Amino acid sequence: KQFHYDWHWQWAYGNGDLGNQGVHQMDIARWFLGESEIAPTAWSIGGRLGYEDDGETPNTQIVYQAYKTAPLIFEVRGLPSSKDEDKKMDSFMGAEIGCVIHCEGGYVVVPSYTEAIAYDKSGKELKRWKSSDDHFENFLKAVKSRKREDLNAEVLEGHISAAICHTGNISYRLGEKKGVDDIKRAIESQTGAGETLDRMVKHLEANGVDLKATPLTLGPALQFDPKTEKVVGNEAAAKLMTREYRAPFVVPNIAA
Numbered sequence: 001k002q003f004h005y006d007w008h009w010q011w012a013y014g015n016g017d018l019g020n021q022g023v024h025q026m027d028i029a030r031w032f033l034g035e036s037e038i039a040p041t042a043w044s045i046g047g048r049l050g051y052e053d054d055g056e057t058p059n060t061q062i063v064y065q066a067y068k069t070a071p072l073i074f075e076v077r078g079l080p081s082s083k084d085e086d087k088k089m090d091s092f093m094g095a096e097i098g099c100v101i102h103c104e105g106g107y108v109v110v111p112s113y114t115e116a117i118a119y120d121k122s123g124k125e126l127k128r129w130k131s132s133d134d135h136f137e138n139f140l141k142a143v144k145s146r147k148r149e150d151l152n153a154e155v156l157e158g159h160i161s162a163a164i165c166h167t168g169n170i171s172y173r174l175g176e177k178k179g180v181d182d183i184k185r186a187i188e189s190q191t192g193a194g195e196t197l198d199r200m201v202k203h204l205e206a207n208g209v210d211l212k213a214t215p216l217t218l219g220p221a222l223q224f225d226p227k228t229e230k231v232v233g234n235e236a237a238a239k240l241m242t243r244e245y246r247a248p249f250v251v252p253n254i255a256a
Contacts, residue, residue, distance in 0.1 A: 009055030011173070016057030017076045019165040025099050026065070027161035028110055029072050032101045037226035038163050039065035039072065044172040044219040045183060045197065049209050050079045058217070060204060062196050063168030064187075066221075070102075071191050074168070075200065082206035090203055102192075163229060170240045171219030178218040180211055186218060 008014040046061030059078025064071060081088045089096045094117070099110040106120040113135075118126040135152065142150040178186070180201055187193040204211060223232040231238040245251060 006055065009053075009057045009059075011056050014057060015165060015169050016061070017059065017078060018057075018061060018063055018074065018168055019162070021097065022063070022074045022076065022168075023161050023165050024113075025097070026063075026072060026074050026164055027157070028099045029074075029101070030161060030164075032099070032108070033067055033069045033072060035067050035069060035072075036157075036160065038160060038167060038224055038229055039067045040224055040226055041066035041221055042164065042167040042171055042224065043187075043221040044168045044175065045187075045200070045216055046076065046172055047214065047216050049204060049211075049214055049216075050207050057169075058172060060200060061168075061172065062193075062200060063165075063171075064190060064193060064196075065164050065168070066190070071193075072164075073192055073196055075196060077203065079203070079207045079209075081203070083208045090199075092199070166241075167222060167224060170237050171222050172217060173219070173240060174222075174234075174236055175217040175219035177215040179215060183216060183218050 008016060008020045014020075042063070042065050044058075044061060044063045046058035048055055048057065048059050050059070058076060061074075061076035063074045063076075065073070075092075077090050080086050081090045093100045093107065094109045095111045098112060099108075101108040101110070106118060106126065108116055108118045110116045114131045116129045118128075120126055133152070138150070138152045142148065148154075180197075184194060184197060187197065200216075201211065220234070220237075222234055222237050224230065225232055229241075231241060242251075
């Protein structure tokens with residue numbers, strides 16, 4: 001109805017909770033993966049489900065970045081854990097807003113921006129870390145010193161993490177509404193995708209969402225050249241990698 005916080009939910013000037021919160025979590029996850037480029041393949045599933053409003057972006061979403069090291073999967077939850085819990089969010093392996101890194105001998109949970117906990121396969125805590133340097137503090141330190149080497153990370157890292165939000169959303173925006181069984185068949189070969197979809201479906205069912213009346217949208221698996229950050233073989237997706245700017249607010253096209 002009004003601008004204020006809800007600008008996030010309009011494609012003209014927002015990119016949903018994937019770009020709002022997801023950029024932070026996918027940045028941390030990409031750090032664990034050691035990946036310094038966009039993923040060569042990205043796809044998305046989701047919808048704006050469980051309520052009707054003026055928003056355009058999905059409030060429930062899976063974004064799958066098919067990195068070669070391991071897949072990076074982000075899940076958007078715009079609804080509570082169930083229709084009876086209007087303020088409680090879903091929790092997965094100890095994280096509500098955070099990251100879970102699946103390893104050979106156990107897993108690591110990053111439940112906030114200030115700590116991480118490692119567990120073995122049985123769930124026994126092995127080690128806990130606490131951060132000692134806030135990222136705002138680090139930025140101010142670099143501004144004061146004028147030394148770029150004082151930064152914990154180059155600004156390019158922020159660009160890459162933001163870019164994989166956009167690649168996921170582009171897939172969603174080019175998607176088609178599909179039944180759950182059709183979606184399961186389409187993603188069955190992707191590591192971790194089936195279980196992630198099952199979690200989404202259970203979450204929506206707990207919120208009383210009828211997926212036959214309001215089906216999910218399955219986006220295409222888009223291919224990218226990670227070096228050039230260009231779409232491969234999909235003209236519609238390539239058009240969404242930029243936009244028609246409103247003069248004089250134009251980002252110039254400058255060759256590297």
